Amino acid sequence: MEERIVKKIILGISIILSGFMLAACGSVDNLSKDTSNSSGSKTKTQLTGQTNTDYYQGVIKNGRYQTSKSRGVSVSQESNQFNIKGFENGLLDISKKEFSTKKYIFQEGQYLSTSTVEKWLDRKSKSNPTGLNPVKSKSTNPNTRNPIYLSQIDEQDFMTQSGKSLKLSAMTVGLGINSVDYYKKTAYGPTYETNISNAQVKKQGKAIANQVIKRLRQRAALKNIPIIIALYKQASDDSLVGGNFFAYSMNDDGETKIAKWDTINQKNYVFPLQSDKKGPSQNDADSFDNFKSEIQGFFPNLSGVTAQAQYTDGSLSGMNISITTQFYSQTEIISFTQYIQNAAQRYLPANAPIDITVSSTEGIQSFLSRKQNEKKFSAHIFNSY
Amino acid sequence: MEERIVKKIILGISIILSGFMLAACGSVDNLSKDTSNSSGSKTKTQLTGQTNTDYYQGVIKNGRYQTSKSRGVSVSQESNQFNIKGFENGLLDISKKEFSTKKYIFQEGQYLSTSTVEKWLDRKSKSNPTGLNPVKSKSTNPNTRNPIYLSQIDEQDFMTQSGKSLKLSAMTVGLGINSVDYYKKTAYGPTYETNISNAQVKKQGKAIANQVIKRLRQRAALKNIPIIIALYKQASDDSLVGGNFFAYSMNDDGETKIAKWDTINQKNYVFPLQSDKKGPSQNDADSFDNFKSEIQGFFPNLSGVTAQAQYTDGSLSGMNISITTQFYSQTEIISFTQYIQNAAQRYLPANAPIDITVSSTEGIQSFLSRKQNEKKFSAHIFNSY
Incomplete structure (x- = not known):
C-alpha cells in the first residue's frame, strides 16, 4: 500500500523522472524508494541496470552515479596509465571469480576516503603513523634506501538487496606494489630508480595486505563480510602494458589475518615482441607477426600495428590490437576493415577474446571484436552524416 | 587442370602468401590467377572478402588495395571534413540501391585520374578548357560574380566476375555542389562568401551532370554500362554535419543525356537543435534532449552530448551520438555505459540505426550501437591490459 502511494507521488512529480526510474533500473524497481540518510535529506537509490552478466550493476544515488x-587518487599518483586501467580491470576479474555478477551489485569504494588512501600510500612517519610504506631512510643509494612499495589502492564494494535497501556484503581491495620505485634525491634533481625484486614485491605486498585486512576489520561495517585482498605488481613507467596481479586472498567473515594466498599466474606482453624478449608462445607471436605483415601490405600509408596480449596460466587470455593509419576515404576504411576481418580470422590465435581498433589522426575509424568462445569477428565501421 | 598447376606453383612460392590468398578471399578463390597487365608484368587480382552484405567487397591487386x-583530391579541396565522409557514405548508399552488394564488387574509381579531376574542378579557361566551373568573372562582388559550383567529384566502379577476371559493369559518379563559395579578392586578403540558392544548386548541378555523362560516354569502357550521376549539396564550412544528396539519375547503357532525375529527400541536423532552428520532428528533438539531460545528470564531470541526425523522406534514418567526458576509472566507464544502454533504449527514437561513442581525452572509452530493425543496443567497453 505505502509503496504504491509513494510511487504514485513520484510518478506525479515528473513523467520523465519516473520514466527513467522504471526504465533504467531493471530489477531495481523495488529499490526506488525514499530513505533518510545521515544528513536527514531523502536519498533515492537506483541501479545502472545490467544488460550483460559480464558486468555488475552499479549504484546510483539521487540520479547521480555514486x-x-x-x-582520482590513482590517476594523480600513477604516471603509467596502463597500470591504472589494467589494475582496475584485473581487480574486477578477481571479484567476479568470488562474487557473482548475478547476485552482487557493484558500488565504487565508499569506506576508504581520499585522505585515508593518501595517508596509507605515504611513508610511515611521526606525522603520518598510518603510512603503509617504510620510513624514509638516510641512504639515497638505490640499493640500500627503503623504496616506496605500495603505489595504489583500489576498493570495490559488493552490495546485496536487503528488503528495500542495499547492504554491503563483500569487499575487494587491490594493492599495487612497485617493481621499480622512481625517486629524486633533491627536489628538482634527476630521477633515480630502485629496482624491487619479485621476491620483495611478494614479501612486502603480503605484509602490507595483512596490515590492511586488520585495519578494515576494525570498522563495524567490515567486520563480518568476506574481503578479498589482491596483489598487483606494477609495470615500470616505460612499459606499454600494465603490470599483473600475482596473488589474492579470500578472507571469510571476521578473519583478521590472511591465512592463505591463491597464486595468479598472469602476464602481459607487447606484440611485436622486442628482439631481446621472449613470450610464452612463439606460435602466438608468429601469428601476430603474420597478421601484421599481411595488414601492412594492404595500404600504402599504413603506419602502426601493435598489440597488448595477456597470458593466464601460460595461455593467451586476451589481446587488444591497435592499428593506426592515414586514410583518405570512407570506402578505403570499409574495404580495409573487411580485409582485416578475414585476415584476423585466419591468422590470429583462436579462443582468446580479441579487440582490434583502426584509428587515424581523426580518431577511431572502425573496430573489430571477437569475444571469448566466439568463432567469428564482428566489425563496426564508424560513420558520419 | 591448368588452374590446379598455377595454384600449386603459388603455394610452392610462399606458404604465407598462399595462406593469405585462400583466407582473405572468400568467394574469390577462382580470381587468384595471373593475368598480364599493360606493362607486361603479372597482376594478381583478389578481393577483400565480404563479411556482411551491408558492404561491397573491394578489389586487391598484387596484395595491395587498389x-x-x-x-586525396577531395581531402585537399574540402575544408569541412563532414562534407567528405558524408558524401562518400551517401554515394555508396545510392549505389547500393541500384547495384546489389551481392552481385557487384566495389572498385575505387580507376577512370578519372587526379589530373582529370583537378581540371574538371577548376574554372573553365583558355589553359583549362575542360573546367566544369564557370569562367572567372571580372566582378568580385559576392552577388554578381560567377561562383565555383562544383566542389568535389567521387567515382565508384562496380565490377562483376567475367570468367577469371573482373569486368567493369557499372559506375556511380557523385558531384558535390557548393551552397556557399568561399573566395578571396586578393591572395592573402580576407575570405568572402557567395551564397548559392537551392534553385541554383539544382540547376547548375544538373547542367554539370549532363556534361559529365557526355564525357564519360566518350570512353570505350564506359560506353555501354549503367552510370549513376548523383548530386550533393555541400554544407557550409562551419556546419557540424555534412551536406546532402538531393537527386540522382540512373542512366542505362549508352545514354549520353540525362533523361530523368530521381529526387532524394535527405537532410542532416545537429542535436541539440540551435534555438533558432527547427528540425523535422519535435518529438525526436525532445527525445534527444531528455536523453541528454538524463545522461548529464549521471556524472559530475560530463561535458558534451551532441548528435548528428539524418532524415530521409521526413523520418529519422540514422543518428550518431557523441559523448565526451573525463573519467577516472574503468568501473565508472562500465557503469556509465550500462546506464547509457538503458537510457538510450528508453529515450531515443525507435527504428533508426543509432551509434553512441563515449570518449575522453585519451580516446574512445566505450561504444554502443543499435542497427536498423534491431530492438536493443549492444555495447562494447574498451579494455587495456
Whole structure:
C-alpha cells in the first residue's frame, strides 16, 4: 500500500523522472524508494541496470552515479596509465571469480576516503603513523634506501538487496606494489630508480595486505563480510602494458589475518615482441607477426600495428590490437576493415577474446571484436552524416 | 587442370602468401590467377572478402588495395571534413540501391585520374578548357560574380566476375555542389562568401551532370554500362554535419543525356537543435534532449552530448551520438555505459540505426550501437591490459 502511494507521488512529480526510474533500473524497481540518510535529506537509490552478466550493476544515488570516496587518487599518483586501467580491470576479474555478477551489485569504494588512501600510500612517519610504506631512510643509494612499495589502492564494494535497501556484503581491495620505485634525491634533481625484486614485491605486498585486512576489520561495517585482498605488481613507467596481479586472498567473515594466498599466474606482453624478449608462445607471436605483415601490405600509408596480449596460466587470455593509419576515404576504411576481418580470422590465435581498433589522426575509424568462445569477428565501421 | 598447376606453383612460392590468398578471399578463390597487365608484368587480382552484405567487397591487386586514381583530391579541396565522409557514405548508399552488394564488387574509381579531376574542378579557361566551373568573372562582388559550383567529384566502379577476371559493369559518379563559395579578392586578403540558392544548386548541378555523362560516354569502357550521376549539396564550412544528396539519375547503357532525375529527400541536423532552428520532428528533438539531460545528470564531470541526425523522406534514418567526458576509472566507464544502454533504449527514437561513442581525452572509452530493425543496443567497453 505505502509503496504504491509513494510511487504514485513520484510518478506525479515528473513523467520523465519516473520514466527513467522504471526504465533504467531493471530489477531495481523495488529499490526506488525514499530513505533518510545521515544528513536527514531523502536519498533515492537506483541501479545502472545490467544488460550483460559480464558486468555488475552499479549504484546510483539521487540520479547521480555514486563515485568512489577516493576518486582520482590513482590517476594523480600513477604516471603509467596502463597500470591504472589494467589494475582496475584485473581487480574486477578477481571479484567476479568470488562474487557473482548475478547476485552482487557493484558500488565504487565508499569506506576508504581520499585522505585515508593518501595517508596509507605515504611513508610511515611521526606525522603520518598510518603510512603503509617504510620510513624514509638516510641512504639515497638505490640499493640500500627503503623504496616506496605500495603505489595504489583500489576498493570495490559488493552490495546485496536487503528488503528495500542495499547492504554491503563483500569487499575487494587491490594493492599495487612497485617493481621499480622512481625517486629524486633533491627536489628538482634527476630521477633515480630502485629496482624491487619479485621476491620483495611478494614479501612486502603480503605484509602490507595483512596490515590492511586488520585495519578494515576494525570498522563495524567490515567486520563480518568476506574481503578479498589482491596483489598487483606494477609495470615500470616505460612499459606499454600494465603490470599483473600475482596473488589474492579470500578472507571469510571476521578473519583478521590472511591465512592463505591463491597464486595468479598472469602476464602481459607487447606484440611485436622486442628482439631481446621472449613470450610464452612463439606460435602466438608468429601469428601476430603474420597478421601484421599481411595488414601492412594492404595500404600504402599504413603506419602502426601493435598489440597488448595477456597470458593466464601460460595461455593467451586476451589481446587488444591497435592499428593506426592515414586514410583518405570512407570506402578505403570499409574495404580495409573487411580485409582485416578475414585476415584476423585466419591468422590470429583462436579462443582468446580479441579487440582490434583502426584509428587515424581523426580518431577511431572502425573496430573489430571477437569475444571469448566466439568463432567469428564482428566489425563496426564508424560513420558520419 | 591448368588452374590446379598455377595454384600449386603459388603455394610452392610462399606458404604465407598462399595462406593469405585462400583466407582473405572468400568467394574469390577462382580470381587468384595471373593475368598480364599493360606493362607486361603479372597482376594478381583478389578481393577483400565480404563479411556482411551491408558492404561491397573491394578489389586487391598484387596484395595491395587498389586505391582510387584521384585519391586525396577531395581531402585537399574540402575544408569541412563532414562534407567528405558524408558524401562518400551517401554515394555508396545510392549505389547500393541500384547495384546489389551481392552481385557487384566495389572498385575505387580507376577512370578519372587526379589530373582529370583537378581540371574538371577548376574554372573553365583558355589553359583549362575542360573546367566544369564557370569562367572567372571580372566582378568580385559576392552577388554578381560567377561562383565555383562544383566542389568535389567521387567515382565508384562496380565490377562483376567475367570468367577469371573482373569486368567493369557499372559506375556511380557523385558531384558535390557548393551552397556557399568561399573566395578571396586578393591572395592573402580576407575570405568572402557567395551564397548559392537551392534553385541554383539544382540547376547548375544538373547542367554539370549532363556534361559529365557526355564525357564519360566518350570512353570505350564506359560506353555501354549503367552510370549513376548523383548530386550533393555541400554544407557550409562551419556546419557540424555534412551536406546532402538531393537527386540522382540512373542512366542505362549508352545514354549520353540525362533523361530523368530521381529526387532524394535527405537532410542532416545537429542535436541539440540551435534555438533558432527547427528540425523535422519535435518529438525526436525532445527525445534527444531528455536523453541528454538524463545522461548529464549521471556524472559530475560530463561535458558534451551532441548528435548528428539524418532524415530521409521526413523520418529519422540514422543518428550518431557523441559523448565526451573525463573519467577516472574503468568501473565508472562500465557503469556509465550500462546506464547509457538503458537510457538510450528508453529515450531515443525507435527504428533508426543509432551509434553512441563515449570518449575522453585519451580516446574512445566505450561504444554502443543499435542497427536498423534491431530492438536493443549492444555495447562494447574498451579494455587495456
